[in-house]
Amino acid sequence: MFVNRGIYFTAAAMVLLAGTAVKADERYKPVMDQVVAKECGACHMAFQPQMLPKKSWQKIMDGLPNHFGEDASLDAKTVRHITAYHLKNAADSSWLGGKFMRGLSKTSAPLRITETPYWVREHNEEVPGRAWKDPKVKSKANCIACHKRANSGDYDDD
Numbered sequence: 264m265f266v267n268r269g270i271y272f273t274a275a276a277m278v279l280l281a282g283t284a285v286k287a288d289e290r291y292k293p294v295m296d297q298v299v300a301k302e303c304g305a306c307h308m309a310f311q312p313q314m315l316p317k318k319s320w321q322k323i324m325d326g327l328p329n330h331f332g333e334d335a336s337l338d339a340k341t342v343r344h345i346t347a348y349h350l351k352n353a354a355d356s357s358w359l360g361g362k363f364m365r366g367l368s369k370t371s372a373p374l375r376i377t378e379t380p381y382w383v384r385e386h387n388e389e390v391p392g393r394a395w396k397d398p399k400v401k402s403k404a405n406c407i408a409c410h411k412r413a414n415s416g417d418y419d420d421d
């Protein structure tokens with residue numbers, strides 16, 4: 264009897280652990296750096312660096328004075344700090360590469376997460392066309408309109 268119970272508890276613990284592992288895989292690290300969170304979260308949510316390759320972040324950080332039609336310029340020291348954080352955590356910062364590297368060639372450097380092949384595929388397959396016309400959404404880049412926990416890196420909520 265005692266032995267059986269031991270096996271039962273072990274199995275239950277393993278199921279729990281497996282569940283956590285799957286969840287972790289769907290999560291992106293929230294922006295932990297206070298400077299990045301403040302400066303890159305002023306107009307929209309601070310997007311997770313894991314969603315674009317290094318080349319993209321470099322282009323974005325080099326082009327802040329004309330950032331999607333807005334002036335997002337910062338002083339040189341802050342730019343260096345924010346760039347370093349993005350390069351360190353970019354989609355291609357690890358040897359294996361993150362999900363956002365899927366279908367992306369080594370040379371391409373999209374300026375938008377919403378133009379990466381992985382993002383496009385996930386949303387074309389799962390989001391009905393009318394969802395984008397919802398007045399609460401306004402823009403594809405408005406992640407939080409649909410992913411309530413986007414800021415904490417959780418996109419697996421709907």
Ligand code: HEC
Nearest residue numbers: 302303305306310331333334335345374375376377402404
């Ligand atoms: C002055 C306001 C402002 C600030 C500050 C700002 N952005 Fe933006 N950003 C925008 C606007 C406007 C867009 C276009 C949004 C849209 O298409 O709905 C945008 C879009 C983006 C996109 C593309 C989103 C997509 O996939 O379509 C990225 C990536 C981005 N910003 C990164 C950054 C980073 C990194 C910083 C910090 C260095 C930053 N932004 C700071 C205004 C700003």
Ligand code: HEC
Nearest residue numbers: 289376385389390394395403404405406409418419420421
């Ligand atoms: C109009 C609503 C909508 C908007 C806006 C939107 N998404 Fe999504 N997204 C969805 C739906 C629906 C799914 C598929 C269901 C799911 O897996 O959560 C999805 C799936 C995803 C996934 C895959 C989830 C997984 O399981 O790994 C990621 C990552 C993601 N979205 C990121 C983003 C980012 C980043 C933005 C903003 C740049 C964004 N989404 C904007 C609706 C939206």
